[in-house]
Amino acid sequence: MMSDTGPSPIQRKSLHLELVDRLQPLIIGGELVPGSKVPEKELCDRFGVSRTPMREALKVLASDGLIRLEPNRGAWVTIVTISEVEEVFPVLGALEALSGKLACESITPAELDEVSDLHAQMIASYERRDLDAYFSINQKIHRAILMAARNDTLTASCQALSLRMQRARYLANMTEGRWYDAVQEHERILQYLLARDGENLAQTLLEHMEAKRQSVVRWLQAQEQEAAE
Amino acid sequence: MMSDTGPSPIQRKSLHLELVDRLQPLIIGGELVPGSKVPEKELCDRFGVSRTPMREALKVLASDGLIRLEPNRGAWVTIVTISEVEEVFPVLGALEALSGKLACESITPAELDEVSDLHAQMIASYERRDLDAYFSINQKIHRAILMAARNDTLTASCQALSLRMQRARYLANMTEGRWYDAVQEHERILQYLLARDGENLAQTLLEHMEAKRQSVVRWLQAQEQEAAE
DNA sequence: TGACTTAATTATGAATTCAAAATTACCGTG
DNA sequence: CACGGTAATTTTGAATTCATAATTAAGTCA
Numbered sequence: 319m320m321s322d323t324g325p326s327p328i329q330r331k332s333l334h335l336e337l338v339d340r341l342q343p344l345i346i347g348g349e350l351v352p353g354s355k356v357p358e359k360e361l362c363d364r365f366g367v368s369r370t371p372m373r374e375a376l377k378v379l380a381s382d383g384l385i386r387l388e389p390n391r392g393a394w395v396t397i398v399t400i401s402e403v404e405e406v407f408p409v410l411g412a413l414e415a416l417s418g419k420l421a422c423e424s425i426t427p428a429e430l431d432e433v434s435d436l437h438a439q440m441i442a443s444y445e446r447r448d449l450d451a452y453f454s455i456n457q458k459i460h461r462a463i464l465m466a467a468r469n470d471t472l473t474a475s476c477q478a479l480s481l482r483m484q485r486a487r488y489l490a491n492m493t494e495g496r497w498y499d500a501v502q503e504h505e506r507i508l509q510y511l512l513a514r515d516g517e518n519l520a521q522t523l524l525e526h527m528e529a530k531r532q533s534v535v536r537w538l539q540a541q542e543q544e545a546a547e
Numbered sequence: 548m549m550s551d552t553g554p555s556p557i558q559r560k561s562l563h564l565e566l567v568d569r570l571q572p573l574i575i576g577g578e579l580v581p582g583s584k585v586p587e588k589e590l591c592d593r594f595g596v597s598r599t600p601m602r603e604a605l606k607v608l609a610s611d612g613l614i615r616l617e618p619n620r621g622a623w624v625t626i627v628t629i630s631e632v633e634e635v636f637p638v639l640g641a642l643e644a645l646s647g648k649l650a651c652e653s654i655t656p657a658e659l660d661e662v663s664d665l666h667a668q669m670i671a672s673y674e675r676r677d678l679d680a681y682f683s684i685n686q687k688i689h690r691a692i693l694m695a696a697r698n699d700t701l702t703a704s705c706q707a708l709s710l711r712m713q714r715a716r717y718l719a720n721m722t723e724g725r726w727y728d729a730v731q732e733h734e735r736i737l738q739y740l741l742a743r744d745g746e747n748l749a750q751t752l753l754e755h756m757e758a759k760r761q762s763v764v765r766w767l768q769a770q771e772q773e774a775a776e
Numbered sequence: 777t778g779a780c781t782t783a784a785t786t787a788t789g790a791a792t793t794c795a796a797a798a799t800t801a802c803c804g805t806g
Numbered sequence: 807c808a809c810g811g812t813a814a815t816t817t818t819g820a821a822t823t824c825a826t827a828a829t830t831a832a833g834t835c836a
Contacts, residue, residue, distance in 0.1 A: 332618050333820070334606055359787080368821045370599065373789085377563055377603045378610045389561050390788060390827055405700040412645040416637060471634040475704060562790070588817085597791045602819085619797055619818060778836095785830070793822070800815070806808090 333367060337375035340365065345384050345395060346484040356385055356393035383482050398485050400538050403531060410479045411527035413472060414460065415520035418507075420467035422516035430512060433462050437508045444501050449492075459504070463511065483534075496533045503529065562596060566604035569594065574613050574624060575713040585614055585622035612711050627715050629767050632760060639708045640756035642701060643689065644749035647736075649696035651745035659741060662691050666737045673730050678721075688733070692740065712763075725762045732758065 331339075341361070344350045362372050380387045386394050425433075436459045443451035457480075464473050492500065503526045510519035560568075570590070573579045591601050609616045615623045654662075665688045672680035686709075693702050721729065732755045739748035 332616065369788090370820050370822090374603050374606045374820095378606055381607045381610055387561065392788070392828095402700070405698045408645060408649070408698065409642065409701050409704060412641045413638065416641040420637070469634045469637065471631070471708070472638050475638060475708075479700070479704075598818090599790050599792090603790095621798095621818070779834105780836100781832100781834075783830105783832075785828105787829080788827070789825090791822105791824075794820090796817105796819080798815105798817070800813105802813075803811090805810085 333371040334374035334378065337365060337367065337371060338378050341375060341379060342384065342481060345379070346481060348486060350395045352395050352397040352486055354395055356395060358392065382478050384485065396482075396485065398483070398538070400535055400542075403483070403534050403538065406479050406483055407527050407531035407534075410476065410483070411524045411531075413476050413479070414463075414523045414527060417464045417467040417469075417472055417476065418511070418519035418523045419516040420469060420472070421463045422511065422514040422519055424468045425463075425466035425511070425514070429462065429466050433459060433466075433511060434508065436462060437504065440504065441501065444497065456504075459507075491537050492533060496529070499529065500526070562600040563603035563607065566594065566596065566600060567607050570604060570608060571613065571710060574608070575710060577715060579624045581624050581626040581715055583624055585624060587621065611707050613714065625711075625714065627712070627767070629764055629771075632712070632763050632767065635708050635712055636756055636760035636763075639705065639712070640753045640760075642705050642708070643692075643752045643756055646693045646696040646698075646701055646705065647740070647748035647752045648745040649698060649701070650692045651740065651743040651748055653697045654692075654695035654740070654743070658691065658695050662688060662695075662740060663737065665691060666733065669733065670730065673726065685733075688736075720766050721762060725758070728758065729755070 341350075350356060356376065358369065358372060358376070362369055365372070376385060376387065376393045379385045380393065384396060386396050388394060436455055440452060440455040440459065443449075443455060460476075460480075464476055467473070503522060506522050507519065507526065510522055570579075579585060585605065587598065587601060587605070591598055594601070605614060605616065605622045608614045609622065613625060615625050617623060665684055669681060669684040669688065672678075672684060689705075689709075693705055696702070732751060735751050736748065736755065739751055
């Protein structure tokens with residue numbers, strides 16, 4: 319159902335890109351702990367590659383902000399700071415708002431069906447309080463809207479920033495109240511999308527991001543508090 | 548006058564980052580011709596480095612979209628296509644609009660003076676039809692607004708996309724009419740910034756980008772036409 | 777014991793090497 | 807002469823090597 323990027327590319331991806339794809343989940347999944355050192359040698363052994371392609375991959379991940387390279391001291395998994403959240407969410411908001419506007423212009427009935435379907439699934443996971451499923455489907459919805467916007471540059475930019483925000487399991491933490499609100503927001507998002515009302519969809523996505531930002535910042539502040547004790 | 552990123556970093560940048568910084572101007576300046584092969588060995592000789600850091604740099608540049616890596620066939624300088632322009636400018640528009648909004652909240656009187664000064668210089672270069680100076684100052688203005696927005700993530704995103712649009716000398720080509728309009732737009736941009744009118748500044752920056760997009764696309768279409776003959 | 781040196785070890789950055797792929801040059805055949 | 811195929815050359819991707827910087831361990835002395 320997803321739009322294909324091309325006719326089955328036979329070309330083997332270069333090793334370093336393969337590694338980028340493999341390392342990303344380790345970082346956002348928390349297996350590589352934020353603030354800890356990236357165990358270069360260990361990862362080389364694990365993936366059965368030499369240091370050269372691994373280090374190339376680390377350079378790319380660093381340019382995406384997922385890790386930090388300290389000269390002569392190796393690579394470190396970056397941590398999500400409050401100030402970074404305050405920076406990234408407004409940018410992400412602007413980009414998602416644009417994606418909503420563009421999606422309304424280009425989305426097909428089939429794609430609308432798909433989003434509706436995903437939305438229903440998301441509601442179902444909300445009702446049985448399945449947070450993991452909820453988050454997974456939630457992301458699929460945002461991605462589906464992005465796809466419908468038909469703008470690969472926009473997709474890539476959103477993707478990169480989203481990854482940075484997913485580094486920890488922080489986002490998977492919501493109060494019951496915030497969760498309810500988020501679902502309401504998504505209800506509006508779906509309605510505006512179905513109505514192809516770009517302006518209101520953009521506005522709602524912006525508010526959605528702003529609310530998410532607040533929620534994440536609150537949680538991080540609570541974490542800080544906790545750590546101080 | 549520009550805000551310093553920190554207290555004189557003694558730490559030597561890693562070689563590959565140094566190379567990224569050195570290669571970028573070669574690409575956007577057109578010395579590395581769009582569509583041509585990146586002469587890896589030649590560049591290694593020129594900068595006196597081995598292939599390892601050079602190849603690391605190329606991987607990073609590729610992830611920024613300035614070059615394209617074809618497996619087993621080397622690196623190629625990407626060309627600015629019409630469809631890419633149609634993609635990038637709307638994204639850049641959204642980001643610049645945000646930067647305008649944020650700048651209105653945080654810009655200092657000293658920074659406002661600086662922008663006013665740059666604006667005056669830009670008008671002067673317009674009046675003597677000095678396109679190179681005009682473009683250079685123009686960029687400084689956009690960058691100053693970006694700095695005033697106090698959002699490094701936003702700055703980095705804008706920077707990356709701007710670079711992609713600067714790859715050729717295409718942008719330095721404007722009709723007399725378009726040039727005049729651009730100056731008028733910049734007049735409004737300055738006024739809204741001085742008035743700290745975020746909403747209108749954002750809107751104007753958006754329109755500015757849209758106009759620029761149209762102008763660049765027209766020029767590229769003309770180029771295509773020319774090439775076909 | 778504990779701070780300060782100094783030596784051993786390890787990790788990092790970058791050059792070099794090597795196998796595989798792609799390109800070019802060469803050559804025979806129709 | 808054009809075409810197809812094979813061998814030589816070059817380029818690329820990735821492993822290995824090597825010098826240097828950083829870290830750890832050991833030893834010295836107050």
